[in-house]
Amino acid sequence: MPQVNRVAMLSLHTSPLEQPGSGDAGGMNVYVRSVAVEMAKMGMQVDIFTRASAPDQPSAVEIAPGAVVRHVTAGPRRRLPKELLPGLAEELAEGIGAAARGLQDDGRYDVLHSHYWVSGIAGLALARQWDAPLVHTMHTMARVKNVQLRPGEPAEPQVRIQGEQDIVDSAARLIANTTTEAAELVTWYGAAESAIDVVAPGVDLEVFSPAGRGAAKRQHGFGQKEFHVVFAGRIQRMKGPQVLVEAAAKLRAARPDIPLRISILGAPSGSEVLDLDAAVASLGLQGTVQLHPPVAAGGLAGWFRSADVVAVPSYSESFGLVALEAQACGTPVIAADVGGLPKAVSSGRTGVLVQGHDPASWAAELEALYDHQSWREDLGRSAAVHARAFGWQRTAMLTTQGYRRAAEQASAHAVGN
Numbered sequence: 001m002p003q004v005n006r007v008a009m010l011s012l013h014t015s016p017l018e019q020p021g022s023g024d025a026g027g028m029n030v031y032v033r034s035v036a037v038e039m040a041k042m043g044m045q046v047d048i049f050t051r052a053s054a055p056d057q058p059s060a061v062e063i064a065p066g067a068v069v070r071h072v073t074a075g076p077r078r079r080l081p082k083e084l085l086p087g088l089a090e091e092l093a094e095g096i097g098a099a100a101r102g103l104q105d106d107g108r109y110d111v112l113h114s115h116y117w118v119s120g121i122a123g124l125a126l127a128r129q130w131d132a133p134l135v136h137t138m139h140t141m142a143r144v145k146n147v148q149l150r151p152g153e154p155a156e157p158q159v160r161i162q163g164e165q166d167i168v169d170s171a172a173r174l175i176a177n178t179t180t181e182a183a184e185l186v187t188w189y190g191a192a193e194s195a196i197d198v199v200a201p202g203v204d205l206e207v208f209s210p211a212g213r214g215a216a217k218r219q220h221g222f223g224q225k226e227f228h229v230v231f232a233g234r235i236q237r238m239k240g241p242q243v244l245v246e247a248a249a250k251l252r253a254a255r256p257d258i259p260l261r262i263s264i265l266g267a268p269s270g271s272e273v274l275d276l277d278a279a280v281a282s283l284g285l286q287g288t289v290q291l292h293p294p295v296a297a298g299g300l301a302g303w304f305r306s307a308d309v310v311a312v313p314s315y316s317e318s319f320g321l322v323a324l325e326a327q328a329c330g331t332p333v334i335a336a337d338v339g340g341l342p343k344a345v346s347s348g349r350t351g352v353l354v355q356g357h358d359p360a361s362w363a364a365e366l367e368a369l370y371d372h373q374s375w376r377e378d379l380g381r382s383a384a385v386h387a388r389a390f391g392w393q394r395t396a397m398l399t400t401q402g403y404r405r406a407a408e409q410a411s412a413h414a415v416g417n
Contacts, residue, residue, distance in 0.1 A: 048069045232266060311334050313354075318340050
């Protein structure tokens with residue numbers, strides 16, 4: 001099997017240097033950065049190309065020996081809505097090609113790995129230019145999102161659907177986070193099962209661990225008897241923080257004896273405005289729900305350890321890194337039964353999966369978790385054990401195996417021609 005020593009990762013619409021939980025930054029940013037760092041530890045050279053979004057960004061930032069984020073100019077050097085980026089795909093590909101030629105004589109890599117469809121479109125052009133195989137991870141898919149739309153929500157555009165179809169038709173390998181995502185690639189895009197590698201994302205088990213749970217509540221200003229629920233993620237309807245807020249109102253009305261406290265960590269994201277402050281005020285939850293800005297991994301782990309439960313009420317998740325990171329901290333998770341969350345959360349063993357997004361159902365499940373403390377604590381202990389099987393080193397190793405399959409296919413195709 002061919003060796004893969006140099007990898008070009010494309011994360012064009014969002015940089016792995018950005019703070020997850022704000023703008024377009026989320027689990028994918030953590031994924032790209034973590035896998036690149038682990039591959040670099042394995043002796044590979046990984047260059048992560050992303051669009052420059054500020055005038056003062058350096059051309060390169062080393063995040064670990066052998067792993068470098070490289071900023072490419074395409075369009076204005078400022079933040080742009082990701083809806084505008086498909087029009088810059090050709091310019092992005094040209095910029096990456098020029099940057100690569102400046103790094104080595106032939107300007108080529110053994111494998112390209114694109115993340116999200118905007119990167120995949122640029123990746124197709126670069127794969128042809130470099131005569132290198134393209135590996136692609138969708139993270140989310142337009143056709144899947146469109147069948148899950150709530151009434152009144154805009155559908156994903158045809159340009160994205162066609163772009164994802166072109167990627168599926170032309171990429172050497174596709175990496176899916178779960179078997180569910182793999183099946184969606186087959187069902188909605190006609191992908192060949194033999195071209196898909198299922199590789200679960202991971203968690204930084206050194207940062208996210210149960211150590212310090214006993215003192216975490218006090219350190220964050222909560223009493224030991226308070227029932228503390230945490231949400232962490234982008235403030236947008238797709239992530240569902242409004243479901244948690246409405247469930248809190250119902251739970252407080254039905255059970256005023258429960259000392260409920262909810263912490264929401266995140267920043268607004270996307271073109272649709274979700275005014276949680278107004279929702280909290282209108283429901284009279286100012287003393288129950290507190291909004292906080294997103295925090296770095298170490299701080300996030302502390303918040304998770306301070307929680308009795310972490311809520312993930314998303315309408316769509318390719319996997320659900322927040323759920324996995326929370327469980328690694330010994331905290332049970334209440335999550336929507338969608339996408340990859342059933343893989344991340346073992347319902348009844350490490351947390352609870354809720355059917356649908358009816359706030360009354362969420363309130364009832366939260367009430368049960370409060371009333372049965374010993375069960376909740378058992379879930380937390382099992383959650384920490386469950387998360388240990390998802391280290392980033394394993395994700396990087398399995399991803400590298402996919403790269404080698406892609407390189408082997410490319411080599412065989414070259415010999416055949």
